[in-house]
Amino acid sequence: MEVILADHAGACYGVKRALDLAYEAAGASTGAQTLGPLIHNSGVVKELEEKGIGVASTLDDISADTVIIRSHGVTPEVLDALNEKGCHIIDATCPHVLRAQKAALDLSERGNWVLVLGEKGHPEVDGLKAWAACGGGKVSVVSSIDELPDNLAEPIGIVVQTTQTEELLESITQELANRGLHFELHNTICSATSKRQNAVIELAQNVDAMVVIGGKNSSNTTRLFELCQKYCHLVFHIESIDELDKSSFLDVKTVGIAAGASTPDPQIASVVDCLRTY
Ligand code: SF4
Known part of the structure; x- marks a missing residue:
């Protein structure tokens, strides 16, 4: 089975920037929390937690001195509340x-x-x-x-x-x-989004199946999945390779791979490597 990776697949500029800022903060002795999961990727969120960057689901959950605002940004009210609490803010809102x-x-x-x-x-x-x-x-x-x-x-x-x-x-x-x-x-x-979407539309029309990798709660990944469904009759949305069944690919000669903006490269590589063995 031929495996073709879509152009522009995977983590975008804004997500990479947010991750870089979070990993830098991991060295802070006073601890840091992201306000909401940093990206829609449970594996990455777990890894950050292991490095001391926890997740505060709400403003009331904040216990660390440093708070990282994720790439989605926040409302003016939340920004004001963080300032009132005296938090050190690392603003990873995508430009x-x-x-x-x-x-x-x-x-x-x-x-x-x-x-x-x-x-x-x-x-x-x-x-x-x-x-x-x-x-x-x-x-x-x-x-x-x-x-x-x-x-x-x-x-x-x-x-x-x-x-x-x-x-x-x-x-x-x-x-x-x-x-x-x-x-x-x-x-x-964002041009990262449109480039990713255009590449996926092009690829989905020319393969037997598409695999879209990324969080089920990631809106940009879900949109890629929906676009693929318009142009290809066999489409899978997965977060990890465990969700795929080899038997689904028996009649597939070419498979395209797309990945959302919050999908790190190692996750894509593991799916590509595994599909190549099918
Ligand atoms: S997809 Fe979102 S986070 Fe990524 S570069 Fe575009 S706007 Fe920023």
Whole structure:
């Protein structure tokens, strides 16, 4: 069986940066905690814990002096609370997410009805929503055309969750145009995401099966999985090789490998090595 790794598979700039900052903090004598799991990867979270970087699920769980903000970023309220607690903050918010937060705030301060295109309840989207709300304007989180408010009115500003698809953005902007509404667009989809998605679309069309590696709760990995399903009839979303069954690949001559932005290289390598033995 031929195993083909998609271009741009695996950990992105923002995740690598967050991991580097966390591993640097591992040497701190006063201890450090991440606010929420640093990345959607249980193996990496466990490894960090072994190095003394624990996870605080909520602000109340914080017991260490140093707190690491993950690449998704946080709301202004959380930032204020951390400062009030006197925490030493290591801000690993991805610069691309920071850019989206600033755009959300700026649009809102200028009186726009801010549309945050993204997945409701995702920490990055919650952050974008809160930054927009901070500017005093109206904010709506929208993940499909059906969720666009009926009474939506100009001026409208748009920011996009960094891991969203261009397809969602296009469908929403098309619908706004159909309604005759004008808008100011900040396409904050991260190029790491779009490059990864385009590479996966290309590969999925040319193989018999696709294996997508990454956390089941990772939104960018889930999106890769969904894209693969559009272009390939046999697709697996796994966190580790143990979840694959050799018998599923009996008729497969070529398999493509995709990996989410929070999937470390060694995890990808182990899946590739194992599939090559099938
Ligand atoms: S996918 Fe893009 S925005 Fe998200 S952490 Fe990675 S580099 Fe940053």
